[in-house]
Amino acid sequence: MSYASTIPLSPKKIARCREIAKSIGSEVARLIQANSTVGTERAVLRLLGFNEATPNDQGQLFPIANLICDQVKSQGRLHEGALYWIANAMIALGEDIPHLQEKVIKREIDIGSINSQDSKKVKTLANQLSKEAYQNLIRYRKERSQIAKSLKDPVKEKRPLKYVIVATGNIFEDVTQAKSAVLDGADVIAVIRSTAQSLLDYVPQGTTTEGFGGTYATQANFRVMRQALDEVGKEVNRYIRLTNYCSGLCMSEIAALGAMEGLDCLLNDAMYGILFRDINMRRTLIDQHFSRLICSKSGIWIMTGEDNYMKTTDAAKSGDQVLASQFINEAAALNAGMSKGQMSIGHAMEMDPNYEKVILMEIARAQMTRQIFPEAPLKYMCNTKYKSGDIFTSHAIDTIFNLIGSMTNQGVILLGMLTEAVHTPFLQDRSVSIRNANYVVGGAVGLGDEFGYRSDGFISTFAQNVLDDALKLLEKIDRMGIYKAIERKTFADVSRTKDGGKGADGVFEVERGRYLNPFFDLMGSKI
Amino acid sequence: MAEINFTSLKPYGDTTDDGAVQLSFTLPVEPSAKAREAATQIVRGWGFFDVKVAHMSKIGVNYSLFVVFARTDRGIDYTKIEVPDLGGEKRSYKEIDKLILANVKRPIRVVGACTGYDAHTVGLDAILNMKGFDGDIGLERYKGFRTVNMGSQVPTEELIDRAVKEKSDAILLSKVVSQKDIHISDMRDLISRLQKRGLEGKFILIAGGPRVTHKMALELGYDAGFTIGAKPSDVANFLYEKMVERMDKGEAELPPGKKKRGK
Numbered sequence: 001m002s003y004a005s006t007i008p009l010s011p012k013k014i015a016r017c018r019e020i021a022k023s024i025g026s027e028v029a030r031l032i033q034a035n036s037t038v039g040t041e042r043a044v045l046r047l048l049g050f051n052e053a054t055p056n057d058q059g060q061l062f063p064i065a066n067l068i069c070d071q072v073k074s075q076g077r078l079h080e081g082a083l084y085w086i087a088n089a090m091i092a093l094g095e096d097i098p099h100l101q102e103k104v105i106k107r108e109i110d111i112g113s114i115n116s117q118d119s120k121k122v123k124t125l126a127n128q129l130s131k132e133a134y135q136n137l138i139r140y141r142k143e144r145s146q147i148a149k150s151l152k153d154p155v156k157e158k159r160p161l162k163y164v165i166v167a168t169g170n171i172f173e174d175v176t177q178a179k180s181a182v183l184d185g186a187d188v189i190a191v192i193r194s195t196a197q198s199l200l201d202y203v204p205q206g207t208t209t210e211g212f213g214g215t216y217a218t219q220a221n222f223r224v225m226r227q228a229l230d231e232v233g234k235e236v237n238r239y240i241r242l243t244n245y246c247s248g249l250c251m252s253e254i255a256a257l258g259a260m261e262g263l264d265c266l267l268n269d270a271m272y273g274i275l276f277r278d279i280n281m282r283r284t285l286i287d288q289h290f291s292r293l294i295c296s297k298s299g300i301w302i303m304t305g306e307d308n309y310m311k312t313t314d315a316a317k318s319g320d321q322v323l324a325s326q327f328i329n330e331a332a333a334l335n336a337g338m339s340k341g342q343m344s345i346g347h348a349m350e351m352d353p354n355y356e357k358v359i360l361m362e363i364a365r366a367q368m369t370r371q372i373f374p375e376a377p378l379k380y381m382c383n384t385k386y387k388s389g390d391i392f393t394s395h396a397i398d399t400i401f402n403l404i405g406s407m408t409n410q411g412v413i414l415l416g417m418l419t420e421a422v423h424t425p426f427l428q429d430r431s432v433s434i435r436n437a438n439y440v441v442g443g444a445v446g447l448g449d450e451f452g453y454r455s456d457g458f459i460s461t462f463a464q465n466v467l468d469d470a471l472k473l474l475e476k477i478d479r480m481g482i483y484k485a486i487e488r489k490t491f492a493d494v495s496r497t498k499d500g501g502k503g504a505d506g507v508f509e510v511e512r513g514r515y516l517n518p519f520f521d522l523m524g525s526k527i
Numbered sequence: 528m529a530e531i532n533f534t535s536l537k538p539y540g541d542t543t544d545d546g547a548v549q550l551s552f553t554l555p556v557e558p559s560a561k562a563r564e565a566a567t568q569i570v571r572g573w574g575f576f577d578v579k580v581a582h583m584s585k586i587g588v589n590y591s592l593f594v595v596f597a598r599t600d601r602g603i604d605y606t607k608i609e610v611p612d613l614g615g616e617k618r619s620y621k622e623i624d625k626l627i628l629a630n631v632k633r634p635i636r637v638v639g640a641c642t643g644y645d646a647h648t649v650g651l652d653a654i655l656n657m658k659g660f661d662g663d664i665g666l667e668r669y670k671g672f673r674t675v676n677m678g679s680q681v682p683t684e685e686l687i688d689r690a691v692k693e694k695s696d697a698i699l700l701s702k703v704v705s706q707k708d709i710h711i712s713d714m715r716d717l718i719s720r721l722q723k724r725g726l727e728g729k730f731i732l733i734a735g736g737p738r739v740t741h742k743m744a745l746e747l748g749y750d751a752g753f754t755i756g757a758k759p760s761d762v763a764n765f766l767y768e769k770m771v772e773r774m775d776k777g778e779a780e781l782p783p784g785k786k787k788r789g790k
Contacts, residue, residue, distance in 0.1 A: 195679070196678065212679075312659075385661070388660070388661035388756070427553050428586060431592060492657070
C-alpha cells in the first residue's frame with residue numbers, strides 16, 4: 001500500500017483502449033469517404049460566403065445556402081458537390097460570389113440549372129475559392145488569438161474555467177446576463193439554444209429576441225454576444241470564451257458560422273444527436289467530421305456530450321460507456337486533425353447523491369478522466385438529474401461539485417444552478433452559483449497536489465474497475481461495429497438504427513473523381 | 528407543542544404563528560442605502576412586517592441581490608381547502624412495470640404532445656423521455672408503456688390522428704404557455720375535437736403543465752391533471768390504475784388472451 005498523487009491506472013490498458021477506438025473509427029471513416037450530406041454542402045457554401053437569406057413562400061427568411069443546395073439537389077447534381085456548381089456558375093456567368101449571391105436572392109438564376117462548363121476550369125476555380133475561404137478562417141483565428149493574448153487568459157491560471165449558461169431567448173437580454181456573469185467571475189459563457197433547434201435543417205437568420213428555453217444560434221446572434229464579451233473582457237482584463245452548440249442537423253454549418261464569428265468552443269457530438277434527438281447516425285457522423293475539421297483549424301475547442309448518458313442510466317454504473325465514448329470521440333477528433341488541447345471531453349457528476357460514498361465515487365471518476373486525457377481541457381458538468389426544486393440541497397451539491405472539479409483539475413466546470421429543474425437561471429441564481437465557485441475554486445487551488453490516493457483504496461479500485469469495464473465494452477463495440485452497437489443500446493440505453501432518424505434523406509453518395517470538397521485536404525483531414 | 532390554528536394557518540419560523548418567511552430577489556439598481564430601503568418598502572408593500580434585509584450585494588452591473596426575512600399575519604383557513612385527490616399509492620418504476628405485465632399484459636400505449644403554439648417540451652419530455660426527471664425515469668424506459676412523443680407545436684387534429692393510428696390508450700397533453708389562458712383553450716380544443724369525431728371516452732386524457740391543476744383538468748373533462756413536481760412514476764401509476772379500471776368496465780381493449788406462454 002502506498003499513496004501517490006495519481007490513481008494507479010494501467011498505461012497498457014489505456015493504450016489498448018485507444019487502439020480499439022481507432023479501429024472502431026475506421027468504419028465511420030469509410031462512411032465519410034463515400035458520402036456527403038446536405039448539411040456538409042451548406043457548410044461549404046457558408047465558408048465561401050453564401051450567408052444571406054431570402055424570404056420563402058411563407059415570408060420567412062430562408063438561408064441562401066439552403067436554397068442553392070436545394071437547387072443543385074433538385075437537378076440531381078449534388079453528388080458532385082455544391083462547390084462544383086458554384087464554380088461552374090461563376091465561370092458561366094462571369095460573376096464573383098457576392099454578385100452570384102445577389103442573383104440567387106433575386107431568383108434570377110438557379111445554380112443547379114446552369115450549363116456545365118469545362119470541368120478542368122471548374123476544378124481550378126473551385127480549388128482557388130476554397131483556398132481563399134480557408135485563408136479567411138486562418139485570419140479569423142489569428143485575430144482571435146491576438147485578442148486573447150492582449151488580455152489575461154484564465155486558462156493559464158491552473159484552475160478550472162467557470163462556465164455558465166444564459167438562456168433568455170432574447171440575445172440582447174442574454175448580453176445583460178452574460179456581462180453580469182463575467183463581472184461576477186465567469187470565464188466561459190454558453191448561450192443555450194432554443195428548444196429543439198438541433199432538429200431544424202437550416203440555420204435561422206438575423207438577431208433573434210424570441211426563443212423557447214434558449215436563444216437561436218444564428219450568425220448575427222453570435223456576433224452580438226462576441227462583441228459584448230470582448231468588451232466586458234477588456235473591462236475585467238480577462239479573456240472570456242464564448243460557447244454555443246452545433247450538434248444537430250446543422251452541425252457543420254454552425255461550426256462554419258462559429259468559426260467566422262470568433263467562437264471559442266462548440267458543443268460538438270454526433271452521439272448526442274443520434275441518441276437524444278433521434279438524428280440519423282450516418283447524417284450526423286458525416287456532418288461531425290466536417291464540423292470538426294473546421295473547428296480544428298479555427299482553434300475552436302469541441303465539447304463532447306457524454307454527460308448526457310448518465311441522465312438516462314444509473315450514473316454509478318455507466319462509467320464504462322462514458323469512458324468508451326470518450327475514447328471514440330477522441331479518435332474521431334484525431335481523424336479531423338484536432339490537437340488534444342482542443343478536445344474538451346465531456347463528463348459529469350451525476351450519481352445519485354443518496355448513495356453512500358458517492359463523493360468518493362465521483363472523485364474517482366473525475367480523477368480517472370483527468371489522468372486518461374491529460375492534455376484535454378475536460379468539460380465537467382454538475383449534477384442536474386437529482387435536482388428537483390429544493391434549491392438549498394441543490395446548492396450544497398453544487399459546492400461539492402466545485403470542490404471535486406478543482407481538486408481533480410478539470411478544464412472547464414459547468415456550474416450547477418440552484419434552480420435547476422425549476423426555470424432557466426435568473427440573474428441571481430447565476431450570481432449565487434458563481435459566488436460559490438469563486439469561493440471553492442479559489443480556496444482549493446493546489447489542493448489536489450497536497451494529497452495522495454491510496455493505491456489499494458476505494459477510489460483507486462473504483463477507477464480501475466471503470467477502466468477495465470470500458471476496455472471490455474470497447475472490444476465488444478469493435479466486434480459488432482459502431483452502428484450495431486448503437487442499435488443494441490450500448491449508449492445511454494437508447495437504440496437507434498443506421499437508416500432511421502431525422503435527416504437521413506440528406507445523406508448522399510459522392511461521385512468518385514468528380515466530387516469536389518478541397519476543404520478536406522486543406523484542413524488536414526485524416527480521412 | 529403549541530396548538531396549531533388550522534382556520535388561520537401561517538408560515539412557521541421558530542414560534543407557532545410567527546408567520547416568518549424568507550425571500551430573495553434582485554432589484555435592477557446598484558446596492559446602496561436607498562436600494563436597501565426600496566427592498567424593505569417593496570416587501571412591506573406585499574403585506575409583510577418586521578422586514579429585515581439580511582443581505583444586499585452587487586450582481587454584475589446595476590443589479591443587487593437581496594435576502595430578506597419578514598413576517599406575515601395573513602393566514603388561510605386550512606379546513607376549507609379542497610384539492611381533488613389523484614389517488615393511488617406511490618409506486619416505483621419497477622413495481623409499476625411488474626403490475627402492468629401482470630394485469631394489463633401488454634404495453635399501455637401513450638401519445639403525448641404540446642399542442643397549439645406551445646414549443647415548451649420540458650414537461651412532456653420529463654414525463655415521456657428516457658431521461659425522466661429528478662432521477663425518476665421516463666415512460667419511454669418502461670417495458671409497460673409504448674410511447675410516442677410528438678413534440679411541440681402539434682395541431683390538435685394531428686395529435687388525435689396519431690392517437691387513433693397508434694391505437695393509443697392515453698393522450699398526454701402538455702401546456703406550458705399560459706398567457707391569456709391559452710392552456711385552457713387548447714385543453715378545451717382537444718375535448719371538443721374528440722367529441723366531434725365521436726371519440727369521447729375513447730382515451731384516458733391527461734393534461735400537464737405548471738398552471739394545470741387536477742381540479743381544473745377534471746372540470747374540463749380530463750381524467751387527470753399533473754403539475755410541477757409530478758414525477759413520471761406518478762403519471763405511470765395513474766395510467767396503470769386507470770387502465771385496470773377501464774378494462775374492468777370493458778372500456779379498454781382487453782389483454783391478448785394467447786400471450787400467455789407455458790413453462
